[in-house]
Amino acid sequence: MNSNTFRMPARRTAALAAAVALAAGPVLLTAPAAHATGTGSGAQGQAGAVVLRTGLDVNLLNKTVSVPLKASLNEVKAPASARKTALSVRLDGVDQGKPFSVLRADVATASATVTPTRAEGFANLAKARVHLPGLPLLSLIEVEKVTSKAVCEKGRQPVAESNVLGHVTVLGKKVKLTAGGRTKVTVPGVGEVTLDLSRTRTTSTTAAATALELKVSVNPLNLNVAEVEGVVTLAEATCTAPRPGGKPTEQPSAPPSQEPDDASGTNGSRDTGITAQGGEPTANLAETGGSSATPYVTGGALLLVGAGAGALALNRRARARG
Structure with missing residues (x-):
């Protein structure tokens, strides 16, 4: 039991x-x-800036060839900055291959910064002169000050803005620019330049700003240069926002x-x-x-x-x- x-x-x-x-x-x-x-x-954002960019075709007077002039000053991508104030290049067949000054300025800065929540590109140009091959004494354009900024923050609408301050001279002629508009300058015996002022573009995640874009078509007939055609860009900034997380x-x-x-x-x-x-x-x-x-x-x-x-x-x- x-x-x-x-x-x-x-x-x-x-x-x-x-x-x-x-x-x-x-x-x-x-x-x-x-x-x-x-x-x-989320993924990190992107930013970039450039003070000057050229995409030109230089046609030589005594040859049946076109020499490309593709150059840039202070082109940076985040994270970086640059402060060079002059750009010189050499072109075969132009002025016997001597260095040619494309841009000189008192101030020429570009910066690009990225954080986990923000991306920003910024370009600044002051007291600047741009020259073309075949026109060593006559400036393509002279500007007092131009700036561009593109800001992309996570979760916010991107912002792009450009400013052109002070006088602007194109091929020796002072011009009055219209905000967001297009201006055409024609100089007999020299050529034609079309300017787009303060071009901006935004999407839900990107922004881009260009202070001045010049469409160039000139015939200097000097230094063995017959024609110069293409585009010159001043003060450009871009950004892409960090992806939401x-x-x-x-x-x-x-x-x-x-x-x-x-x-x-x-x-x-x-x-x-x-x-x-x-x-x-x-x-x-x-x-x-x-x-x-x-x-x-x-x-x-x-x-x-x-x-x-x-x-x-x-x-x-x-x-x-x-």
Whole structure:
């Protein structure tokens, strides 16, 4: 009787322990429904600026060839800045290959900066003279001061602005510019220049600003130069906003047969490193050779072993007392 009295609680205890282990098993052996990794900060923005850029074709008088003049001053991309105030180039067949001054200015700066939340490009030009091949004494354009700025902040509408301050002289003629408009200057025996003032462009994530863009078509007939055609750009700034990001978001795990969510356009992958199955970055699984449920399987196994050992010990004590 005593033996039966002691055996019954032992069996009940063992059964209870097994029941608890089995009840807890499904919870411990199943991976959590969601797991977030990374910070979701998004991609970094971009910014750029240039004080002067030329895209010209120089046609030589005594040859049937066109020599390209593609040059830039203080062209930078974030993070960087430049402050050179002069640009000289050499062109084969022009003035016997001597250095040719394209731009001279008192101030010529360009800067581009990027932070996790902001991208900005800025160009500044003051007291500047631009020259063309074949016109060493006559300036293509003279400006007092021009600036351009493009600012792109995360979560805000990008801003682009340009300013032309003071007088502007084109091919020796003072011109009155119209904000956001187009001005044409014609000089008999020299050529024609069309100016676009303060050109700006914005989208939901980008901005670009150009203080002055000159479409050039001149025929200097000097220094072996017959024609110069192309575009000259003064003070240009651009930017691209950092991509929006935020706190980690929980993504439900998908069963093996379920197709990953492709709403992001990246075949189921996300910038935060969250995957559709298990919620762990793929690189971690490849390194360990396990799955995201491995810790839970191990914990469940240890609990079952402990419960069985406890039940066996209680049973032995009951028999010894009997």
